[in-house]
Amino acid sequence: MSGFETVIGLEVHIELQTESKMFCSCPNRFGDPPNTNICPVCLGLPGALPRPNSAGIDAAIRMALALGCTVATRSKFDRKNYFYPDLPKGYQISQLDEPIGAGGRVEVPGGGEVRILRVQLEEDAGKLQHEAQGAVVDFNRAGVPLLEIVSAPDLRSPQEARAYWEEIRRIALALGISDARMEEGSVRADANISLRPIGSQELNPRVEIKNMNSFRFLERALAYEAERQAEVYRQGGRIEQETRGWDDPRGVTFSQRSKEEAEDYRYFPEPDLLPFAIDPGHVEEMRSALPELPRQRRQRLLGLGLQEEQVRLVAESRGRTAFFDQATGGGADAGEVAKWICGDLSRLENDGRFDFDRPAFSAGELGELVRSVRKGDLTGPAAKQVLALLAERGGTVQEAVRELGIGRIDDLDAVRAEVRAVLAQETKAVADLKAGKQQVMGFLVGQVMRRTRGRVAPDVASRLIAEEVGR
Ligand code: ZN
Ligand code: MN
Numbered sequence: 001m002s003g004f005e006t007v008i009g010l011e012v013h014i015e016l017q018t019e020s021k022m023f024c025s026c027p028n029r030f031g032d033p034p035n036t037n038i039c040p041v042c043l044g045l046p047g048a049l050p051r052p053n054s055a056g057i058d059a060a061i062r063m064a065l066a067l068g069c070t071v072a073t074r075s076k077f078d079r080k081n082y083f084y085p086d087l088p089k090g091y092q093i094s095q096l097d098e099p100i101g102a103g104g105r106v107e108v109p110g111g112g113e114v115r116i117l118r119v120q121l122e123e124d125a126g127k128l129q130h131e132a133q134g135a136v137v138d139f140n141r142a143g144v145p146l147l148e149i150v151s152a153p154d155l156r157s158p159q160e161a162r163a164y165w166e167e168i169r170r171i172a173l174a175l176g177i178s179d180a181r182m183e184e185g186s187v188r189a190d191a192n193i194s195l196r197p198i199g200s201q202e203l204n205p206r207v208e209i210k211n212m213n214s215f216r217f218l219e220r221a222l223a224y225e226a227e228r229q230a231e232v233y234r235q236g237g238r239i240e241q242e243t244r245g246w247d248d249p250r251g252v253t254f255s256q257r258s259k260e261e262a263e264d265y266r267y268f269p270e271p272d273l274l275p276f277a278i279d280p281g282h283v284e285e286m287r288s289a290l291p292e293l294p295r296q297r298r299q300r301l302l303g304l305g306l307q308e309e310q311v312r313l314v315a316e317s318r319g320r321t322a323f324f325d326q327a328t329g330g331g332a333d334a335g336e337v338a339k340w341i342c343g344d345l346s347r348l349e350n351d352g353r354f355d356f357d358r359p360a361f362s363a364g365e366l367g368e369l370v371r372s373v374r375k376g377d378l379t380g381p382a383a384k385q386v387l388a389l390l391a392e393r394g395g396t397v398q399e400a401v402r403e404l405g406i407g408r409i410d411d412l413d414a415v416r417a418e419v420r421a422v423l424a425q426e427t428k429a430v431a432d433l434k435a436g437k438q439q440v441m442g443f444l445v446g447q448v449m450r451r452t453r454g455r456v457a458p459d460v461a462s463r464l465i466a467e468e469v470g471r
Contacts, residue, residue: 004195004233006226007203008161009153011190012168013146014178015124016059022123022145023050023093023273030184034138042123042143044089050272052077056121056145057100059177061278062286063147064101064119066171066293071283075100076275077121081266086126086137094122094148096267098275106151107295108167109312111160115152122146127185147177153192153203158222162215165189170294174318188213193222194239195229205241209253212246221246225253297321301338304328310338313346319357326363332370340366344387354391361390368397381454382406409455412464418456419464422447433469441465 021028024041040048064071078096095118104116124146126139149168155161169187172178180187194206207225212218224246229239244253269275292300297315301324306314314324320341327337345366348354369386372378378386378401386400401407409415423430426447429440441462448461 003198004230005198006156006193006195007153008155008191008193008222010151010155010161010165012149012165013188014172014180015186016056016145016147017178018053018055018145020053021143022053022056023143026143028144032140034140037140043139050093052273053145060100060119060121060147061283062175062177062290063172065287065290066175067104067106067116067119069101069104069116069119071101072098072278073280074098074275074277077270077273078267079270084125086128088126088139088142092123092125093270095120106167108160108164111163114154114164117150117152120148122148158219161191161222162219165218166215167294174291174293182213185213189218191218191222193225195226195233205239207239208243209246210243217246217248220251221253224251304334306334306338310342313342314338317356323356323359323363327366330364330367332367336370337366340387344384348391360394365390365397372397376457377408379408379454379457381449385454406453406455408457409452415456415460416464418452419448419461419468422451423468430469
């Protein structure tokens with residue numbers, strides 16, 4: 001793609017986790033039997049009147065604040081008209097020219113700064129399902145509050161676009177305004193992408209890729225599309241503004257329709273809802289009550305001396321950071337705690353045997369574990385076993401140590417007995433060590449560990465082996 005710069009903007013849609021839907025009192029719940037959470041309002045039956053859910057508005061304001069936007073003092077809803085089978089009303093209540101927030105910015109981890117054009121509130125559509133006998137539609141999702149976050153076309157690569165989207169999702173999770181479950185479609189993105197000659201400030205016609213619900217799809221679709229557009233330009237062709245879909249199995253984008261403009265939607269102010277005022281005092285209250293945001297988290301953790309990769313892993317979710325904070329709260333060493341979180345506990349989580357959001361044991365026990373290792377009460381290998389048991393069954397370090405019988409063997413005579421037993425068996429290694437092959441020391445220490453199930457400090461084992469062998 002030499003010679004071209006990739007220009008990407010993202011519209012991220014996030015379903016808000018409110019009790020009820022945006023304009024009616026139906027439950028906002030995923031996974032219920034189809035068409036059970038519906039009423040005349042979210043079905044758009046004649047005469048039904050919407051009423052805005054203030055929890056949805058507050059969530060939008062908090063997101064706008066977290067993104068550094070200016071929050072409007074007056075906002076309104078608009079009607080966006082279009083026909084789609086999962087849109088029972090034939091229109092969507094959205095926002096056009098008076099969104100809740102505008103003019104923010106976000107720093108993309110590993111990327112640049114991205115301007116946020118607007119944060120607006122709207123309602124989700126229902127869901128079409130294609131089944132053997134034809135398409136069926138579930139309106140449970142119709143009217144679920146949806147936040148739309150529109151970025152300026154400031155993203156310069158598919159990787160940066162993905163990192164931006166991940167960051168927006170992390171912010172939503174930190175705010176607790178969405179469960180942000182990708183697999184349930186709680187977070188979706190539309191991306192627009194165009195190319196231009198490097199150095200140019202013009203924007204060429206863009207292609208929009210709609211409704212992606214996977215970070216990987218987004219990155220792949222954008223990479224494909226950038227390459228496709230470059231090829232069109234190299235052949236002397238033109239890119240027309242259009243909407244394209246992503247076919248992941250085939251790894252290609254395909255044309256869906258030529259792009260509609262705003263006027264195609266015949267926007268007009270929603271006649272059933274009055275413009276509303278947002279009290280600046282209320283906004284300032286919410287601003288001062290914002291939780292620590294992912295970027296602040298990362299800066300704080302860097303300040304504690306964690307390495308970049310550790311920072312990334314510990315700051316990844318609110319649950320991880322909270323676990324880290326509680327574990328270090330009693331004075332345990334931050335770097336050591338981070339090592340366990342990024343190592344053993346992350347591995348256990350990947351295997352589905354631990355969950356930072358619902359930990360089976362108190363984070364204070366990880367602090368206790370780190371202190372026990374530092375004091376020499378537990379060896380490193382024994383600590384691993386303790387942690388695995390805690391993850392499996394909960395409880396305390398003390399209980400786990402007792403149950404496993406792996407408190408450190410402190411009695412030197414006892415350790416020496418174990419060392420002698422190993423040396424008596426490993427005659428070849430002993431001969432090698434006597435001959436000056438220092439590298440077998442590691443093997444012998446390992447055998448002592450195995451024999452004692454990690455209850456001996458490795459440095460003590462190696463010192464005693466050296467004494468016994470006379471090296
Ligand atoms: Zn309803
Ligand atoms: Mn939208």
